[in-house]
Amino acid sequence: MGRADARRAQQRGARRAAKSGGIRRLFTWRKLLGTFFGFCLLIMGAFVALYLYVDIPKANALAERQSNVYQYSDGTVLTRTGKGVNRQIVDLAEVPKEVQHTFVAAENKTFYKDKGVDLRGTARGIFNTLSGKGKQGGSTITQQYVKNYYLTQDPTVSRKLKELVISLKVDQKKDKNYILAGYINTAYYGRGASGIQAAAQAYYGVDAKDLDVSQGAYLAALLQAPSQYDWAVATPTGRRLVKERWAYTLDNMVEMHWLDKAQRDTLKFPVPDKPKPARGMEGQTGYLVEAANKELDKQGITGDMREAGGWTFTLNIDKKRQKQLEASVDRQLESKLDRKGNKVDATVQAGATSVDPKTGAVVALYGGVDYVKHYISNATRRDYQPASTFKPLVLASALENEAKTQDGDLIGVNTRYDGTSKRPVVGSDTPFAPENEDNQSYGDVTVQTAMNKSINSVFAQMVVDVGPPAVKKTALALGVPDQNFPERPAITLGTMNASTWDMAGAYATLDNHGRKVTPFIVKSAKHRDRTVDPVEGIGSQVISRKSADTVTSVLRGVVHSGSGQAANTSAYEAAGKTGTSENNKSALFAGYTPELTTVVALFGESPKEGGGQVSLTGTANSGRANGGGFPAQIWADYTLGALGGGSSAQFDLQDVERGEVTVPASPSTSPSTSESPDPSPSESSDLPSQSPIETPSDPASQSPIEPPSESPVLPSESPVLPGGGANTGRPGNNNPLDR
The missing domain is CATH 3.40.710.10 (DD-peptidase/beta-lactamase superfamily)
Structure with a gap:
């Protein structure tokens, strides 16, 4: 190598050293640590700003929408009405304590101790959303309640961040029982049932207050995949998975000392009832609801108020007497009519009202053959003469x-x-x-x-x-x-x-x-916010x-x-x-x-x-x-x-x-x-x-008592019979009126 080559090599080395030194000077550990802390401060500042900016919003319209429940006098359901949401909100006190625990055991064992958020689960959810992997579980009960009650189900980063902030605030301002009640009342359980009361009826035909721990564990397990885990329509895989989650829930309750191990070992999987078609206005139901609504209007519970939902209307209708009245009309009249082949029979309409004379309660009512076929109630119509x-x-x-x-x-x-x-x-x-x-x-x-x-x-x-x-x-x-x-x-x-x-x-x-x-x-009209006294x-x-x-x-x-x-x-x-x-x-x-x-x-x-x-x-x-x-x-x-x-x-x-x-x-x-x-x-x-x-x-x-041998008569000297006058009145309308 010549002297010129050596000089050029030395210059290249100097340049590389200078460049390397510059990079080291630019990315020193102090600068990297400072940048990291700066980034953290930026994130924290942004979160603080977000925390201050985002308030707890009003509930979304869907979360507060409920059906109205119309019940017979004994509390059994006659029908539900409302705009597409089968929900009846119940207080947490109406749900057995062990059933409350099934939801915590299934979804969030740390619920009673945490601050309302799961940072790791939230971060995982945000990452999966950004990477296009879709929805991700792992949220706390508080977060799920916030999502259901205040926000939407949209899998977006902004919604997830809002969920995090609102959950922290809700956890600070509301107690755990309030949050748990909100969660079980807003969650969707499948079969068109929103909230635990509707779910209890849809799957087991009972009110939420009558659920046992095994049934509660099934409903809690459902929330992970309502459609997949509905026993009536589930595939063999779906049935296996829901039984595993049911068992997982009960095992967690044992771990949390909410369920005795010996009792746990005796529990069997509670196969739910087959789905029943939603009760509508068919038969006499529509006539009963219509009569109730007319009375409610007079009491100030208007159609707009009923439209908002959340009412439980208990009627005076005695279920047994109502069925008896329907059967009596069928047996004594309808079975003898030929509505298709006889023109007169086709015109016949029957109506009836039955009242307890000691209270005024309408215990049975017959409005017609079928409300969806004949909307005019023959029990309350006033276009005919008595x-x-x-x-x-x-x-x-x-x-x-x-x-x-x-x-x-x-x-x-x-x-x-x-x-x-x-x-x-x-x-x-x-x-x-x-x-x-x-x-x-x-x-x-x-x-x-x-x-x-x-x-x-x-x-x-x-x-x-x-x-x-x-x-x-x-x-x-x-x-x-x-x-x-x-x-x-x-x-x-x-x-x-x-x-x-x-x-x-x-x-x-x-x-x-x-x-x-x-x-x-109407025996009673109750809403979570008010109760209306019945008619006297x-x-x-x-x-x-x-x-x-x-x-x-x-x-x-x-x-x-x-x-x-x-x-x-x-x-x-x-x-x-x-x-x-x-x-x-x-x-x-x-x-x-x-x-x-x-x-x-x-x-x-x-x-x-x-x-x-x-x-x-x-x-x-x-x-x-x-x-x-x-x-x-x-x-x-x-x-x-x-x-x-x-x-x-x-x-x-x-x-x-x-x-x-x-x-x-x-x-x-x-x-x-x-x-x-x-x-x-x-x-x-x-x-x-x-x-x-x-x-x-x-x-x-009783033995018949003999009447007197003679009926009382007027004195023979009476010139005119009482009411008879002199028969001087002129004939009027002589159309024969049957009695």
């Missing part, structure tokens, strides 16, 4: 007002009237001469007989004797609505509009000795007990010996009245026992577009429809079942006003279902029993 079921209210008004006949005699049970068909009323500015059924004339009859046979001419005159305004006032006080309610003699035939619900309230008031009964269907079902005394009990004694005669004999049985004591409107467009039976008041009705409704009222004549090929037929038969069948096969309860009739009444002989033949008049002139068997009377505890063991 017909002659109104006549007892006319008598109640006469007694209450101490009304007198045209001859000045007080109106009582044995007051005599002229029952001639088409007899013009006397003393009215409005002419009216109603025709009796089949244009049958009866001559001189008592009020009791007139009620038994539903004689139109008698009660038309009675309305005039009392005064239409006074009759209307009494009817409104008893609960008949002021809808299409004229103050004319024709109201005796029930020409106003009233539903089975309305008439059940009026008859329940008679049953309750004149103290007002307002039917109500029992009100003040609207007519005297004497008047109410006298009407009851008369209506017993209708069931014993009159048009309501289809409802008569020795299994219970009953009072009632039949009714059939003009041209047989509606037919009703309104009746009660000491324990139950029920009104059953049939309506003729055209199946054509727009509906319209049509005649029921020919229903099930039975000729003319009337209240003593199908309605009374349904009533009797239902009442017998609803009372558990019968009842020994007797009407406590006290101080019966002008009660010259006697005990009827029990019918010796099968009860008639027809309202057609009995042509026999004898009235002795038409009279109800005097009250009070002592009766055996078993109604079937």
